[in-house]
Amino acid sequence: MPTIVVDVMPKAELLDPQGKAIAGALGRLGQTQTALANISGVRVGKRFEISIDGAADADVLAAVRVLADSVLSNSVIEDVVGIHVQDAPSSAVA
Amino acid sequence: MRIGVVTFPGSLDDRDAARAIRLAGADAVALWHGDHDLHGVDALVLPGGFSYGDYLRAGAIASLSPIMTEVIDAANQGMPVLGICNGFQMLTEAHLLDGGLIRNDKGRFICRDQGLRIENNTSDWTTGFAANAEIVIPLKNGEGSFIASDETLRALEGEGRVVARYIGGNPNGSLNDIAGVTNARGNVVGLMPHPEHAVEAGFGPDTDDAMASGVDGLTFFTSVIARALVAL
Numbered sequence: 418m419p420t421i422v423v424d425v426m427p428k429a430e431l432l433d434p435q436g437k438a439i440a441g442a443l444g445r446l447g448q449t450q451t452a453l454a455n456i457s458g459v460r461v462g463k464r465f466e467i468s469i470d471g472a473a474d475a476d477v478l479a480a481v482r483v484l485a486d487s488v489l490s491n492s493v494i495e496d497v498v499g500i501h502v503q504d505a506p507s508s509a510v511a
Numbered sequence: 512m513r514i515g516v517v518t519f520p521g522s523l524d525d526r527d528a529a530r531a532i533r534l535a536g537a538d539a540v541a542l543w544h545g546d547h548d549l550h551g552v553d554a555l556v557l558p559g560g561f562s563y564g565d566y567l568r569a570g571a572i573a574s575l576s577p578i579m580t581e582v583i584d585a586a587n588q589g590m591p592v593l594g595i596c597n598g599f600q601m602l603t604e605a606h607l608l609d610g611g612l613i614r615n616d617k618g619r620f621i622c623r624d625q626g627l628r629i630e631n632n633t634s635d636w637t638t639g640f641a642a643n644a645e646i647v648i649p650l651k652n653g654e655g656s657f658i659a660s661d662e663t664l665r666a667l668e669g670e671g672r673v674v675a676r677y678i679g680g681n682p683n684g685s686l687n688d689i690a691g692v693t694n695a696r697g698n699v700v701g702l703m704p705h706p707e708h709a710v711e712a713g714f715g716p717d718t719d720d721a722m723a724s725g726v727d728g729l730t731f732f733t734s735v736i737a738r739a740l741v742a743l
Contacts, residue, residue, distance in 0.1 A: 488567075491571065
């Protein structure tokens with residue numbers, strides 16, 4: 418089933434307290450795992466996977482683009498950073 | 512005067528808002544998010560809570576509710592609308608108010624009695640306050656950090672549309688200590704703190720006079736009632 422993926426991130430200039438809290442925890446792990454020591458920041462966004470019955474054609478994509486800008490994100494606080502089509506909803510990579 | 516309070520799935524403070532309206536001297540009318548009917552009310556309160564569990568963004572899904580079509584029309588025609596906390600978030604999501612609200616800067620839910628300065632006493636909901644009145648009402652939110660672009664912020668400040676500003680410390684990282692704003696017309700007001708929890712002696716914030724005796728929130732509701740009487 419065609420799936421349209423919309424990625425949304427908090428605006429870069431805004432404080433992301435969630436990302437900051439996670440970065441703090443990773444920093445503590447970095448004290449014991451040297452491979453993590455160079456992590457300098459984390460930002461947390463959202464990924465929407467929209468399944469489509471039928472083809473994800475240009476009309477559908479245009480409609481989802483409008484949806485992404487008007488509903489899935491709030492342009493005051495977030496940016497849509499990517500929209501792409503894949504064959505199916507994501508599953509774990511082997 | 513009849514003031515409607517809209518209940519959404521996850522609203523928490525709709526009953527308190529209705530009680531505040533009655534204590535202020537108006538009739539409270541319970542409205543339902545799924546209806547397309549304002550039941551002929553003269554003003555509206557969008558109450559606090561966690562509509563739709565804050566899914567998507569706080570207030571975002573509620574702002575797409577059936578009744579919001581009528582709320583937005585009424586607001587654009589000048590009906591007084593007060594959004595408290597989650598209601599404020601809905602008003603920004605519905606583009607009735609400028610700016611947005613994001614997670615508190617310290618990442619913590621804040622619940623405390625909060626000092627405010629009322630810097631605009633010409634909005635429909637604040638005419639009863641003296642100029643620059645300092646009040647205390649409860650504040651309780653996790654996503655109350657007001658943000659806006661530099662341009663929007665300049666407009667809000669320049670046009671006197673900052674209704675309330677935090678005093679005695681900024682609890683959540685809001686730009687310019689902004690606790691509440693209004694639209695250009697002054698009929699739509701959004702407030703992060705909760706006036707409906709400071710309307711009855713014995714249940715409000717502590718004051719110098721007596722424990723839990725603070726009723727500073729009542730003036731928001733009496734203001735809109737007084738204004739309606741003047742309009743008659």
